[in-house]
Amino acid sequence: MAMGSLPVPPFLARVEELRARLAELEALGTTQAREEAAAVREALEEEVRRVTASLTPWQKCLLARHPERPYTLDYIRGLFTDWVELHGDRRFADDPAIVAGFARLDGESVAVVGHQKGRDTKERLYRNFGQPKPEGYRKALRVMELAAKFGRPIVCFVDTPGAYPGIDAEERGQAEAIAYNLRAMAMLEVPIVVVITGEGGSGGALAIAVGDRVLMMEHAIYSVISPEGCAAILWKDQSAVQQAAAALRLTATDLLRFRVVDEVLPEPLGGAHMAPQLAIRTVGQAICKHLHELARLKPKELTERRYQRFRALGVVAER
Amino acid sequence: MMVWFRRTSREERPPSRVPEGLWVKCEGCREILYRKELERSLFVCPRCGHHHRISARTRLAQLFDNGEWKELFANVYSTDPLEFVDSKPYSERLKALRDKGLKHDAMLIGVGKLGGRRVIVGAMEYAFMGGSMGSAMGEKLTRAIERCLKTRTPLVTVACSGGARMQEGVLSLMQLAKISAGLAKLHQARIPFISVLTDPTTGGVTASFAMLGDINIGEPGALIGFAGPRVIEQTIRQKLPEGFQRAEFLLEHGMLDMVVPRGELKETLIRCLAHLAS
Numbered sequence: 001m002a003m004g005s006l007p008v009p010p011f012l013a014r015v016e017e018l019r020a021r022l023a024e025l026e027a028l029g030t031t032q033a034r035e036e037a038a039a040v041r042e043a044l045e046e047e048v049r050r051v052t053a054s055l056t057p058w059q060k061c062l063l064a065r066h067p068e069r070p071y072t073l074d075y076i077r078g079l080f081t082d083w084v085e086l087h088g089d090r091r092f093a094d095d096p097a098i099v100a101g102f103a104r105l106d107g108e109s110v111a112v113v114g115h116q117k118g119r120d121t122k123e124r125l126y127r128n129f130g131q132p133k134p135e136g137y138r139k140a141l142r143v144m145e146l147a148a149k150f151g152r153p154i155v156c157f158v159d160t161p162g163a164y165p166g167i168d169a170e171e172r173g174q175a176e177a178i179a180y181n182l183r184a185m186a187m188l189e190v191p192i193v194v195v196i197t198g199e200g201g202s203g204g205a206l207a208i209a210v211g212d213r214v215l216m217m218e219h220a221i222y223s224v225i226s227p228e229g230c231a232a233i234l235w236k237d238q239s240a241v242q243q244a245a246a247a248l249r250l251t252a253t254d255l256l257r258f259r260v261v262d263e264v265l266p267e268p269l270g271g272a273h274m275a276p277q278l279a280i281r282t283v284g285q286a287i288c289k290h291l292h293e294l295a296r297l298k299p300k301e302l303t304e305r306r307y308q309r310f311r312a313l314g315v316v317a318e319r
Numbered sequence: 320m321m322v323w324f325r326r327t328s329r330e331e332r333p334p335s336r337v338p339e340g341l342w343v344k345c346e347g348c349r350e351i352l353y354r355k356e357l358e359r360s361l362f363v364c365p366r367c368g369h370h371h372r373i374s375a376r377t378r379l380a381q382l383f384d385n386g387e388w389k390e391l392f393a394n395v396y397s398t399d400p401l402e403f404v405d406s407k408p409y410s411e412r413l414k415a416l417r418d419k420g421l422k423h424d425a426m427l428i429g430v431g432k433l434g435g436r437r438v439i440v441g442a443m444e445y446a447f448m449g450g451s452m453g454s455a456m457g458e459k460l461t462r463a464i465e466r467c468l469k470t471r472t473p474l475v476t477v478a479c480s481g482g483a484r485m486q487e488g489v490l491s492l493m494q495l496a497k498i499s500a501g502l503a504k505l506h507q508a509r510i511p512f513i514s515v516l517t518d519p520t521t522g523g524v525t526a527s528f529a530m531l532g533d534i535n536i537g538e539p540g541a542l543i544g545f546a547g548p549r550v551i552e553q554t555i556r557q558k559l560p561e562g563f564q565r566a567e568f569l570l571e572h573g574m575l576d577m578v579v580p581r582g583e584l585k586e587t588l589i590r591c592l593a594h595l596a597s
């Protein structure tokens with residue numbers, strides 16, 4: 001995975017420097033380079049340990065957005081076989097910000113739906129930075145309904161800054177598309193496992209995240225609004241992102257505490273991008289485990305439990 | 320229609336409801352109006368037709384027969400699970416609002432008769448933190464849906480909201496899923512749900528129950544959308560076309576069944592419910 005043009009967050013500057021040096025040395029392959037590489041590797045590990053020992057919520061946001069983090073298609077390539085991608089919402093267009101289709105996991109056919117970000121500038125534009133338009137949500141639902149029709153479980157990968165805020169998206173009913181998915185997903189009579197792999201950006205994330213199990217990567221975030229948006233509105237100051245990120249309680253540990261997610265999946269030291277194959281394997285094992293548990297439930301039990309799962313979310317008091 | 324474009328500075332933002340006093344200035348045409356006259360016209364300006372924002376209580380009184388209804392789930396209220404602090408703690412904001420007499424959070428729910436038919440109506444309260452939807456409102460509306468299911472009562476909601484409540488973080492977001500899952504049950508049980516969208520209805524409220532009515536009705540001139548106009552302007556860096564995200568625009572784009580003046584809303588709801596309800 002080549003580095004794109006997105007800037008590396010300052011707190012990771014030294015880590016990235018060491019990684020680049022290590023890659024250089026490994027490419028050289030001389031005895032001298034190998035010796036130096038060992039030293040760099042050690043320094044890198046120490047620096048990663050130092051940095052990740054006490055990540056602030058804002059730093060977690062930056063890690064969740066790391067340009068080398070595995071994206072949906074990486075998970076699909078790494079975990080599934082026989083991937084058949086399906087396109088279009090049959091209403092207006094195909095939205096490259098969401099990928100959807102069928103694939104095999106452990107030999108079993110499942111539907112896979114996920115947000116897709118781009119690696120380089122060209123692909124980022126093509127994928128609209130992972131911000132879907134209504135047709136993306138409608139495509140996602142079309143494929144999920146196919147899964148329900150043919151009795152296949154559904155796996156969703158969530159990684160989006162949010163639904164696209166644009167004139168065309170509004171004209172075609174962005175809000176309606178999201179709302180419709182929320183209601184429809186609650187009624188799908190097949191198991192749904194959701195993994196928040198990077199950014200869980202508000203309604204744009206939730207529109208494919210109404211699942212029986214919602215799993216979250218250790219350094220992923222899930223929030224009602226981006227720290228930038230929250231800072232601008234509540235602090236009237238774009239630079240208050242650190243306070244906003246902390247106040248929003250958007251980390252995996254927070255969300256586990258509020259039962260918004262069912263399990264936090266550990267990431268390799270320094271984040272999923274440091275050892276993508278390891279991260280992908282962890283996610284795969286978790287998906288299989290949860291699908292296996294859900295396979296025992298009858299369709300009506302599934303939807304009723306899914307209802308009760310979301311029914312219980314929120315904190316209120318009664319006088 | 321032009322009001323939004325004048326609403327750029329914070330001082331000029333229209334109040335969450337028509338201010339007290341004998342005389343009031345119309346938000347649409349700036350005409351000075353006799354309050355009693357405005358009240359008689361359901362807070363719609365008799366001169367320019369501007370629909371002023373009204374309180375949840377006024378809304379319920381306008382809709383229910385003889386203005387009679389009983390409040391439901393009044394005992395549920397918001398707490399501060401995130402211990403959220405911006406310029407002041409969320410818990411203090413909540414207390415200040417409750418001390419002002421706003422005890423029903425962002426939605427007031429009532430049961431009563433509408434054209435002789437028993438219905439449950441949930442009306443949003445913009446004065447309660449911009450009508451933002453948090454756990455309390457989500458819980459109340461979900462209970463209302465469950466009550467509708469149990470008693471086979473039609474549901475009407477009147478949205479007026481800036482979206483999900485940031486101060487409750489992702490728990491607010493989860494209310495979208497919770498309410499929509501409830502509406503899935505109502506849908507499967509074939510119990511009518513009519514959604515009325517008023518100025519403004521944006522964000523998580525539009526992206527959940529407000530767009531899920533069997534029939535969606537907008538108030539004239541209401542701002543309705545997912546993203547707010549300022550966010551869109553910042554994203555695409557160009558001025559938005561006139562009338563963008565107004566109720567009439569949504570009608571034209573197929574998102575609303577009709578745009579109905581406030582004076583005809585009650586009659587319209589009665590007629591729609593008669594077509595749908597058993």
